[in-house]
Amino acid sequence: MRSDEALRAYVGLGSNAAGAAEHLEQALAALAALPDMRLGVVSSVYATEPQDYADQPWFLNRAAELLPGADWEPHALMDALLQIEAAQGRVRSPDPALRYGPRVIDLDLLLFGDVQSTHPHCLLPHPRLTRRAFVLVPLLEVAPQIRICGLPGRQWLARLPWRLEGHRIFQ
Ligand SMILES: Nc1ncnc2c1ncn2[C@@H]1O[C@H](COP(=O)(O)OP(=O)(O)OP(=O)(O)O)[C@@H](O)[C@H]1O
Numbered sequence: 469m470r471s472d473e474a475l476r477a478y479v480g481l482g483s484n485a486a487g488a489a490e491h492l493e494q495a496l497a498a499l500a501a502l503p504d505m506r507l508g509v510v511s512s513v514y515a516t517e518p519q520d521y522a523d524q525p526w527f528l529n530r531a532a533e534l535l536p537g538a539d540w541e542p543h544a545l546m547d548a549l550l551q552i553e554a555a556q557g558r559v560r561s562p563d564p565a566l567r568y569g570p571r572v573i574d575l576d577l578l579l580f581g582d583v584q585s586t587h588p589h590c591l592l593p594h595p596r597l598t599r600r601a602f603v604l605v606p607l608l609e610v611a612p613q614i615r616i617c618g619l620p621g622r623q624w625l626a627r628l629p630w631r632l633e634g635h636r637i638f639q
């Protein structure tokens with residue numbers, strides 16, 4: 469059992485399959501339904517230009533704050549995210565066209581308090597967090613004062629060549 473009961477975890481959510489907004493809502497409901505878990509602040513929905521593999525539909529991205537009960541550990545939460553993805557029909561494939569193609573739901577564990585982990589199953593902070601505006605923008609909406617690896621989240625975002633029009637709030 470953890471000693472820090474006030475710990476916050478942050479999850480990044482993404483979808484670029486048909487019905488993306490509903491897939492994100494469904495994942496949020498599943499997170500809220502985890503045992504001994506409270507869903508905290510949830511960001512707006514951001515429509516974002518695809519990064520890394522451009523030839524695919526735009527994404528909807530959100531971030532959510534979680535308040536895990538004291539029995540939750542990072543690995544267990546990571547397992548829970550993978551189970552939610554699988555339950556929503558996420559299929560993983562080694563084929564690059566599919567690996568970087570449209571996805572029903574992607575859940576990334578961005579931060580679990582200030583835990584640092586180099587375990588490949590559960591890397592913390594999430595290794596690509598500080599170079600992805602589509603993650604940092606929603607994360608900063610729910611946690612404006614967040615610090616990542618010792619620096620304010622805003623400073624990480626300021627380093628990125630992100631374009632505002634690529635992160636429109638979707639309503
Ligand atoms: N912090 C983390 N959040 C999510 N998955 C992680 C994390 N650390 C390690 N992993 C591992 O990464 C794998 C998930 O990778 P996944 O297929 O979702 O990558 P991706 O969505 O294609 O790319 P990206 O991780 O860049 O968004 C899982 O096996 C998971 O255990």
Ligand SMILES: Nc1nc2c(c(=O)[nH]1)N=C(CO)CN2
Nearest residue numbers: 482516517518519520527602
């Ligand atoms: N805009 C955007 N681009 C991406 C995203 C994502 O969620 N949003 N996820 C990726 C792989 O996880 C790759 N590229």
